[in-house]
Amino acid sequence: MTTVGQIIGGEYGELYIRQKAGQTIEIGELLSVGGNVILQVHDLGYQSLMEDDDLARISGMQLEGYDETTLMEEEIRNYINAKAKLLVHVKNGEAKIPKKLPPFFNRIKRVSEEHFEFLDEPENGLYLGKIRSGSRVLDVPVYIDGKKALSHHVLIPATTGRGKSNLVKVMLWNLIPKDYCGMLIIDPHDEYYGRNELGAKDHPEAQNKIEYYSPNPPKGGFSLRLNIDLLKPWDLRGIIELTSAQTDAMYVYHEEYKDKWLTDLFMSDEEEARRHGIQETTLEVLRRKLSLAIDVHRERSRVYCRSSIFTTRSNENMLNQIVDSIEMGKKIILDTSSMPQDKELLIAGMITNRLFNRYKRYKEKGELDGKPTVSVVIEEAPRVLGERAGRNVFHTIAREGRKFRVGLIAITQLSSMIPRELLANMNTKIILGNEMRSEREAIIGSVAQDLSKDSKNIASLDRGEAIVSSIFTKFAVPIKIDLFEDIARTKDKKNLMFFN
Template identity: 35%
Template structure:
């Protein structure tokens, strides 16, 4: 590429937080474009992000644009041929930019100075961002983007950062599912992170039944590193998804039922009296005697206990709940996650209520196991970090009703201490409790149409993205911003199309090698 091929313009001002440069009339510039200002006087390379674009004209007084447009309209009506005199010189564009920082001696610095007057501005190249390689991102899923142009530079996150929680925010159709499959694909290759991913629609499993879409089962490393748990029959190897009634605690039911204060108190009394067997005892006991068994004075009305008993009976009729405490997939899932596997929980044939109950039980089992390991430092320092991905996260991370906590909120607050990260996927971040959202270090922001959603993201991000509201609104499908304390500025990226990524991944793993790879027979 020649010097003029990437030339954009010259800086015209203005201050450290707001840099302007002039472009010629015919030069294309887009909102969100990255630009490089190489200061010949100091040898410093400055990094800019375009946040606004406006018109300019030499010698134009107030109202000149409107008057000229009116004159041209008159010529349009008369169908006369016309042209603007010296259009390329007299007309131009002005790009308003954020100064992201500067690099010197292969190091990147926050902006503390400004480029010299009239510094030359050019388009970026992949090699301009080599300083990002030192950040150690090993879970790659995208390429750096400048506006609509994709640069030859892979971008991702570090496996060390997953325990600090990840938020994935996007309106429907913007590419959340593709992003999650691509991230899961990197984890399948990497093996340094365990991923527990809940799949309520079957799209992560096999693409959701769409012929042109692929799922995690199509990945070259699926046989080695993917473990599937399902409550429905599948055509490939899987383990039947089951939880034990003894694993269910009263707080799990807060996701699926509304309870009165008296019912909450009764649930606590049942759990205190019967321990892990509270649910089975509730179903089996006679209502008239139950109140006397759980309190000294029989303080609960039969109507209160009757509602709880009917709900217990309904739950224990579900095929995925077993009364034998030894029948559960929780322990198997935990061991696979510790081995750096991807555990996919397919709940596509279950109701939302069932999906939330299973998710709560499994996540608590993982949390308690890792918390127990924390008390053994020699063991804990070698344990594999875990990422738990949940769809429609606003259902379980909303502002608590009546102050009743849940395991997902607890993981958000305490998980990083125990190497457990939460990946919250949602279309409506405004519904998530702001205190919980503040616990998330990494945001993967795709297109968001609602201003209130964009506002909560801007205010909760660990980086200043206050000027990027319009850019977030204008993101096309597959385009995203990555914000994290680990990156020097919000990184614009293009998420790899999962199906295209699979073709490249296949090239690294020969079919014969896959056939001879070891299979975990014990799992099945």
């Protein structure tokens, strides 16, 4: 590889590199020094050995037609200064955090595939993309330990249209055949199954590994209808705003009537409410809120459901069926695209609650080891993790799920709306492009590696370009994610080994 520059100053975390005339260095580009240290460029600027006045004067003469004024030795006097940080030091085939500066004045070269021979595929490797140097993609696959990373939560932050959904499609596709992980994908845009386009259903193993639930399922899908008896007072926690008196009232009825608490709460009369120490107005408001949330109504001597999602008849076993499948390592896609947000979160919460409680029990009984890791994909995560969201099950998982090997894949355009403590708990961040400075700062403030100099780098990420910062990677790895359609189409050509 040709020399592209030389170290001419700086300090740890910010080396100054003089770009060689005729070469171009890009922001985000990876450079090699001494063959075993990799640098990453985070800023570029002009430098000149001449005084500003002289530069202005010479420019003036050139622009105004005094064309004899050529600059002597221009390529020596003017140059581009690249600021770079030490990314990784390779020692005995292993990645180390760099601890010392490379020799002053050392020549800098571009990286090539050979520089990444130290990267290997971990156990339960989950393929994310290929190494990217600026906008150049190297033929080096990047894997992360899927089992560990998924249980420690993954955050996918980016502005709209930068490729969050595409990344989840790629991850899902690669996870479909893997039994080490069960997934619940809450899909408010109905984009992952691929009802009318390429999607998870087109995977060769989809038949046995994918289950699709929708209020109006296509052939091969399941009808998503839940019996209201499945709803428990704690499912509403942090999903519907309730006062403590209203919450208490639910628990009182649940204590007394168990599975039939909701029916009885609707059938109950004033006298019964009073006997339970519940005020009439509390009961009335509670009923109104529940009616809105799950479309339950009372008609003389019976309680019925008007919604297409909840029912008073049949389907008592649906939640168990879904949770059983996840526990078998299957990937469950929940089409919530036709539901209002509160119903979506209520249903997603009901399933997630069951799932989480089951895994907690496994842990108590010492049976967790034999179980697959569980990953719950949630779009627009601040809806459930934000400061204003209540303490719901997603919140609990974000805080302590990893102890039970239940993790979130939280997708968001607004990381700043998620409390810092939860952001810091998301131990893998796959950062896509973001032009909002405040968002970049929220992300940078909570990552596993020091990205304090990478704000411009993140701002300049194009579609599908990302930085993976994780406690499971030695350094923040710049990657290019494949376009999902390319991966899924490769399968049509009977070439299933697309990613190796």
